[in-house]
Amino acid sequence: MVSRLACVLLIAACGSSKPRSVDDARRPPPATSADAVSTDAASTPAATRRATTGDVHVRVEWADVPTAARTSPGTTSCGTPRAAAVAPTTTWGIPDVLVIVEGAPPVTAHARVRFADCALNPRLVVGGSLALDTTADRPVAIRLAHRYQTTALRAALESTAPRTVQLPIAGHTATLPLAANEVLELTADAKASDPAWVVGGAGAVTDGSGTVLVEDVPIGTHAVRAWLPPRAGQPARFAEGTVTVGAGDLAELTLVLAPT
Numbered sequence: 661m662v663s664r665l666a667c668v669l670l671i672a673a674c675g676s677s678k679p680r681s682v683d684d685a686r687r688p689p690p691a692t693s694a695d696a697v698s699t700d701a702a703s704t705p706a707a708t709r710r711a712t713t714g715d716v717h718v719r720v721e722w723a724d725v726p727t728a729a730r731t732s733p734g735t736t737s738c739g740t741p742r743a744a745a746v747a748p749t750t751t752w753g754i755p756d757v758l759v760i761v762e763g764a765p766p767v768t769a770h771a772r773v774r775f776a777d778c779a780l781n782p783r784l785v786v787g788g789s790l791a792l793d794t795t796a797d798r799p800v801a802i803r804l805a806h807r808y809q810t811t812a813l814r815a816a817l818e819s820t821a822p823r824t825v826q827l828p829i830a831g832h833t834a835t836l837p838l839a840a841n842e843v844l845e846l847t848a849d850a851k852a853s854d855p856a857w858v859v860g861g862a863g864a865v866t867d868g869s870g871t872v873l874v875e876d877v878p879i880g881t882h883a884v885r886a887w888l889p890p891r892a893g894q895p896a897r898f899a900e901g902t903v904t905v906g907a908g909d910l911a912e913l914t915l916v917l918a919p920t
Contacts (some may be wrong), residue, residue: 681708694752714905716764716874720757720866720886722748722897733892736778742854743783745894749900753870753915754888756784760810760863761874761903762883766840767863773799775827775848780856784889786863791835792825792846800827801849804836808843810862813887814898814920822847857889877905884917897920 723751732741746754771787773780776795782804794800805822808815825834838860846856864872866886876887886899899915 662708694740694772696774710908711763712907713876713878714904714907714909714911716761716872716882716884716905717910717912718759718761718866718874718884718886718903719869719871719898719912719914720754720759720888720917721756721870722746722888723752725752725754729799729892729894736853738778740777740779742892743779745892749868749870753866755866755868755870756782756888757866757870757917758784758786758813758857758859758887758889759866759874759915760865760870760885760887761877762885763880764862764874764882765875766861768861770889771838771858773846773858774803778848778853780846780848780853782856782865783854783891784857784859784865786859786861786865788838788861790836790838790844790858791833792827792836793830794827795830796827796830799829801825802827803847803849804844804858805847806842810843810859813885813896834881854891855889877911879905879907881905884913884915885916888917 671742725746729745729746736742736744748754749843767786768788770789770791771785772791773782773785774793774795792802802825803822804825806820807817825836827834838858840861842860846858846859847853864874866872881902881904884901884903888897890896897917898920899917901915903911903913905911
């Protein structure tokens with residue numbers, strides 16, 4: 661007959677489907693007795709990963725962002741304001757920055773960029789493949805050029821011949837593979853449209869607070885790089901550091917952007 665303790669453990673395990681947050685990563689595991697440890701639970705893939713990996717929480721900052729970088733540089737051909745290069749938080753956290761933790765698992769999820777209201781959004785995305793679509797009522801040409809590699813973000817590559825993807829009217833999607841570590845610049849044929857940047861298979865993008873959580877990083881010391889793409893008439897900025905990851909722990913790092 662199943663013991664009361666086993667039932668409690670089973671209910672707790674089945675009832676927790678909420679994604680793991682930064683607060684969860686910071687929180688120590690609950691205290692349990694040796695009798696309460698399940699051999700089956702310890703052998704699950706998740707438990708195995710936690711024994712050999714940890715998480716990395718990175719905050720990207722840029723103090724005293726100049727006015728030119730945080731104001732709109734003009735309007736699109738639709739008459740809408742172009743986005744500023746950055747939208748810092750009140751504590752100078754910077755959203756839309758690429759963060760790469762060396763050794764982190766590759767990104768295989770599908771990335772999507774949409775042309776709408778004479779602009780490409782999101783402006784920075786990471787994925788294993790790319791889907792392009794549009795909300796426009798006329799065909800749009802999107803040019804893709806290989807401009808950087810994730811291993812050398814400080815210097816742009818020599819100009820490469822762009823390939824063009826023709827997007828029909830709204831309701832059609834073009835899907836393209838992404839090579840690992842390539843950084844593509846996407847530009848539309850609409851006047852005054854700012855580029856979007858697509859990164860193949862490596863990294864994560866900071867959220868509205870200027871932070872990102874990278875999970876399942878192998879234990880050990882890893883290089884970390886942050887890159888703010890050139891946009892809205894402003895040059896790229898870069899930061900780098902190192903972080904040491906312990907099994908099941910959360911390592912935290914703050915990077916401060918500087919000109920490349």
